[in-house]
Structures are given as structure tokens and as C-alpha cells.
Amino acid sequence: xxxxxxxxxxxxxxxxxxxxxxxxxxxxxxxxxxxxxxxxxxxxxxxxxxxxxxxxxxxxxxxxxxxxxxxxxxxxxxxxxxxxxxxxxxxxxxxxxxxxxxxxxxxxxxxxxxxxxxxxxxxxxxxxxxxxxxxxxxxxxxxxxxxxxxxxxxxxxxxxxxxxxxxxxxxxxxxxxxxxxxxxxxxxxxxxxxxxxxxxxxxxxxxxxxxxxxxxxxxxxxxxxxxxxxxxxxxxxxxxxxxxxxxxxxxxxxxxx
Ligand SMILES: Nc1nc2c(ncn2[C@@H]2O[C@H](COP(=O)(O)OP(=O)(O)OP(=O)(O)O)[C@@H](O)[C@H]2O)c(=O)[nH]1
Ligand SMILES: [Zn+2]
Numbered sequence: 001x002x003x004x005x006x007x008x009x010x011x012x013x014x015x016x017x018x019x020x021x022x023x024x025x026x027x028x029x030x031x032x033x034x035x036x037x038x039x040x041x042x043x044x045x046x047x048x049x050x051x052x053x054x055x056x057x058x059x060x061x062x063x064x065x066x067x068x069x070x071x072x073x074x075x076x077x078x079x080x081x082x083x084x085x086x087x088x089x090x091x092x093x094x095x096x097x098x099x100x101x102x103x104x105x106x107x108x109x110x111x112x113x114x115x116x117x118x119x120x121x122x123x124x125x126x127x128x129x130x131x132x133x134x135x136x137x138x139x140x141x142x143x144x145x146x147x148x149x150x151x152x153x154x155x156x157x158x159x160x161x162x163x164x165x166x167x168x169x170x171x172x173x174x175x176x177x178x179x180x181x182x183x184x185x186x187x188x189x190x191x192x193x194x195x196x197x198x199x200x201x202x203x204x205x206x207x208x209x210x211x212x213x214x215x216x217x218x219x220x221x222x223x224x225x226x227x228x229x230x231x232x233x234x235x236x237x238x239x240x241x242x243x244x245x246x247x248x249x250x251x252x253x254x255x256x257x
Contacts, residue, residue, distance in 0.1 A: 002027075003167035003179055004041040004124060026071040028126060030181075031188030039187075040126050040167050040179050043068075046075045047120075047178075049129030049138060050094070052086035056130055058093055060186060062242060064128050065102065066200040067187035076119055077104040078127075080134040083111065096236055100203055109138040116142075120172060126179045128187070139180045143170045146180075189246060190253040197250060198226075201243055203235050219244065 001007070001021060009016040024041040031037065046068040050056045065075040077094055079087065087106065098104050107115040116138075129135035139146060146168075167181035189197070198204050198218075204226060212223025218240065229235040 002038045002041050003169055003181075004043060004126075004177075006042060026073050028067060028071060028073070029188040029191065030184060030186070031190065036188045036191050039181060039184065043071075043073050043124050043126040043179065045120075045123040045125045046073055047078050047125045047127045048075060049078045049080055049127060049133045049135040050090065051079070051081040051133045052084045052090035053081065054130075054132045056090070056133065058096070059242065060130065061094075061097070063189055063246070064187055065097070066197070066246070067189050067192075069200040069202060070189075070192055070196055073126075074123075075102050076125070077102055078116060078129075078138070079104055079106040080109050080129075080138060082106040083108040096238060099236075109134045109141055113138065113141050120176050120178065122175050124169075124177045124179065126167075126181070128181075128184055130185050135180070136182075139170070139178070142172070142178060146170055190250050192250065194247055194250065197246055198243065201239060203239065204229075204243070207235075217247070 001018075005024065006022040007018045008020040008022065010019045011017075026043050027038055027041050028043055028046075029036045030039045046064060048061055048064055050061060061077075068075050077097060079090060079094070081087065091104070091106070094104060103119065105116050105119050107113055127135055127139065167179050167184070170178045170180065172178060192200065194217075198208055207225040207229050210225035211218065211221065213221050216224050216226075218224050218226040226235065226240065230237055230240050
């Protein structure tokens with residue numbers, strides 16, 4: 001069982017006995033060099049916490065979104081530290097994603113998180129963010145008393161305590177919740193095969209299955225519909241490049257097994 005799972009309980013005096021694990025609407029995975037492990041179930045929205053400072057990796061943000069897409073989970077860009085003057089630059093760097101339709105909410109966790117609240121409504125949101133983006137600050141403001149570890153504690157995590165981190169679900173109201181997982185910076189992607197990976201790129205979807213060759217790698221093959229879409233301006237070249245990078249990584253991972 002993982003965080004976010006839903007179960008049927010049977011009452012047994014003061015206790016409850018888990019009778020049945022209900023089917024999962026989604027399941028997200030984390031991974032290290034050795035294995036891939038389920039981290040949270042039934043997430044309906046991924047909240048990627050980003051900030052202008054320290055600088056963030058656009059590739060990492062995209063990898064998280066792709067893992068979510070694979071599970072049919074929506075993504076929300078949470079641009080924190082909006083008080084920083086470099087925020088406009090960060091917003092511009094995110095244009096390739098907002099253009100694809102991923103919503104962006106800018107806020108400053110230090111001063112006011114209200115811009116975020118409507119976006120959390122009705123969702124089970126899993127927060128993810130690279131160290132220093134302010135995810136813990138945000139969780140602490142949303143859930144006073146939850147005591148999410150801020151910077152000092154995370155450094156202890158980096159010194160070899162990764163395995164003890166686990167996800168925790170905080171309820172906002174009857175239909176909304178936020179899952180935080182200390183130390184979680186990335187989801188696993190390498191378990192996706194080539195087809196699933198291509199499908200995770202939302203803008204590829206209308207063209208998939210339309211290449212001349214069924215096993216087209218969208219590389220040099222004639223009649224490639226995806227490369228045609230890039231030429232037509234329907235797919236950004238950088239996104240196809242990211243796909244190729246991840247496809248090769250995934251191929252190498254498969255060969256190692
Ligand atoms: N200027 C500004 N600083 C912020 C904001 N939110 C958080 N910070 C600062 O950013 C730093 C990192 O915040 P944390 O909440 O510890 O970051 P985190 O993303 O949880 O990082 P880890 O704990 O390392 O995983 C701290 O010094 C915060 O005070 C904000 O809205 N504006
Ligand atoms: Zn193709």
C-alpha cells in the first residue's frame with residue numbers, strides 16, 4: 001500500500017480492519033540506481049514547485065510532467081518566490097510548457113499562498129520540487145503544524161537518509177488534499193517503454209500512429225509524421241530532442257537489465 005491509497009474498512013470494535021484495496025486511478029513512482037518504487041496513488045494533479053532562484057532545470061520539470069502524463073495526471077506549475085525580480089525570466093523559461101497548456105500559478109510562499117488555493121480545490125495534488133525551491137515553506141504555510149522539514153533537515157537527508165523519507169497526505173477539505181514527500185525531487189520514467197514515452201508528450205498525441213513505419217523512432221525515417229509536425233511548427237524542436245534523449249536513456253536502461 002502507498003500514500004493516497006483508498007481502502008474498504010471493516011469496523012472491529014475500536015479498530016478498523018482493511019478489507020480491500022480499491023483500484024488505483026493513478027500511481028507515480030520514484031527510483032534510484034537500483035529500483036523503481038511506487039510513491040503515491042490516486043494523485044489527480046502534480047504540483048511542480050519552481051523558483052527563479054536557485055535556478056531550476058527545465059528538463060527535470062518536464063520529466064516530472066511526463067511521468068504524470070503517463071498516469072493521466074494533470075500538471076500545475078507553481079512558480080514560487082514571485083517576490084524575486086528574476087521571476088519574469090523564470091516565467092519566460094517556462095513558456096514552452098505554458099504554451100502546451102500547463103497552467104502556472106505564481107506566488108510567494110513567504111507572504112501569501114492564496115493564489116494557489118483555487119488550483120488545489122477538488123484535487124489530490126502531489127508536490128514535487130528541487131531542493132531550495134521552497135516546497136517545505138509552502139507546505140508549512142498550507143498546513144501549519146504539519147512541520148515539513150525545511151532546509152536544515154534536508155541537508156541531513158542528503159547525507160544518506162533518503163530511504164527513510166515517505167509521502168504524507170494532508171487534507172485541505174473533503175475533496176482536496178496535498179501529498180508531500182520530503183526529499184522527492186524526481187519521478188521514475190525509465191519504466192516507460194517507447195510508446196508510452198511518446199504518448200506522455202501531449203502535443204505528439206494527435207500524430208502518433210501516422211508515421212509511415214509503425215516502429216518509427218522519429219529520427220531519420222522517411223514519412224515521419226512527428227518530424228513533419230516539427231517542420232510545420234506544431235511541435236517544438238526542443239521537445240522532440242528531449243524525447244530522443246529520454247528514449248535513448250530508456251533503451252540503455254532496458255539493455256542493462
Ligand atoms: N524570496 C523568497 N524566498 C522563499 C520563498 N519561499 C521559500 N523561500 C526560501 O527559500 C529557501 C528554501 O526553502 P525551503 O522551503 O526549505 O525549500 P525546499 O524546496 O523545501 O527545499 P528542501 O528543503 O531543500 O527540499 C528558504 O530560505 C526559504 O526561506 C518565497 O516565496 N520567496
Ligand atoms: Zn516518426
